[in-house]
Amino acid sequence: MTIVHTDPPNIVLKGLSKSFSENHDQGNFVLENVDLTINRGEFYILLGPSGCGKSTLLNILAGFIEKSSGELTIQSQSTAKEENRGFVFQSADSALFPWLTVEENVEFGLKMKKVPTAKRKEIANHYIKLAGLIGHNQKFPNEISGGMKQRVQLARVLANDPQILLMDEPFGALDAMTRRTMQKELIRIWTETNKTVIFVTHDIQEALTLGQRIGIMSVGPSSKIIQSYQIDMPYPREITSPNFNEYYKVVQSHFD
Numbered sequence: 001m002t003i004v005h006t007d008p009p010n011i012v013l014k015g016l017s018k019s020f021s022e023n024h025d026q027g028n029f030v031l032e033n034v035d036l037t038i039n040r041g042e043f044y045i046l047l048g049p050s051g052c053g054k055s056t057l058l059n060i061l062a063g064f065i066e067k068s069s070g071e072l073t074i075q076s077q078s079t080a081k082e083e084n085r086g087f088v089f090q091s092a093d094s095a096l097f098p099w100l101t102v103e104e105n106v107e108f109g110l111k112m113k114k115v116p117t118a119k120r121k122e123i124a125n126h127y128i129k130l131a132g133l134i135g136h137n138q139k140f141p142n143e144i145s146g147g148m149k150q151r152v153q154l155a156r157v158l159a160n161d162p163q164i165l166l167m168d169e170p171f172g173a174l175d176a177m178t179r180r181t182m183q184k185e186l187i188r189i190w191t192e193t194n195k196t197v198i199f200v201t202h203d204i205q206e207a208l209t210l211g212q213r214i215g216i217m218s219v220g221p222s223s224k225i226i227q228s229y230q231i232d233m234p235y236p237r238e239i240t241s242p243n244f245n246e247y248y249k250v251v252q253s254h255f256d
């Protein structure tokens with residue numbers, strides 16, 4: 001399956017910089033002059049070494065932290081509505097409410113928005129099904145596996161129907177087999193929902209398994225996206241294929 005997106009830009013960054021120091025003009029930038037355009041419906045990977053600023057960039061896109069300078073435009077609005085974005089954290093343990101069931105966790109955002117009970121149950125159950133959690137509605141987070149917790153987190157974010165999914169190493173804490181399953185599931189869910197996905201990882205194999213485009217970030221400080229690669233391989237991707245291996249070598253060369 002090859003997916004071609006011809007949609008307009010969803011996110012545009014121009015000369016975006018971030019410093020955590022009080023005095024921005026003193027330098028000390030984590031991110032410096034980041035330029036990036038992501039199209040609506042695109043699956044984009046931010047790939048870079050530990051500490052280069054991937055999470056910082058994702059947190060700026062989420063609106064959790066402020067940029068220091070430069071432009072950030074989301075869906076052609078300079079001040080984007082935060083509801084357009086849903087964030088999936090690496091640790092479901094800290095993201096889920098342990099005292100709520102799977103279903104209650106998924107419904108949570110809808111309840112906050114005062115969606116009537118019947119409607120929110122219907123929406124929650126749709127995403128519980130989409131995330132492969134049928135039969136687990138009444139379980140609590142401590143009664144399900146790590147992979148299932150990430151499914152709950154994903155279902156909860158999707159239930160709010162954001163256009164953009166921001167995912168910060170969501171499978172980083174999972175074992176290799178579960179990670180592989182979750183990667184396949186994420187591609188399935190993405191193709192069914194047509195969300196824009198920005199996915200942070202430092203794992204080249206994960207990047208090549210998932211991304212339509214991979215943005216390589218330079219080693220920090222003053223990190224930026226030094227190159228973007230269009231990955232023209234159909235899904236599901238075969239990690240043992242010669243094509244996959246060729247892409248792997250090209251991407252790996254940035255980190256040698």
Ligand SMILES: Nc1ncnc2c1ncn2[C@@H]1O[C@H](COP(=O)(O)OP(=O)(O)OP(=O)(O)O)[C@@H](O)[C@H]1O
Binds near residue numbers: 051052053056057
């Ligand atoms: N709130 C903060 N205050 C000061 N410095 C910060 C803050 N958050 C991040 N940094 C610094 O910014 C740099 C980039 O951190 P960030 O977490 O974005 O990197 P990363 O690429 O996501 O790393 P990893 O892959 O290890 O999670 C690091 O040097 C970090 O110490």
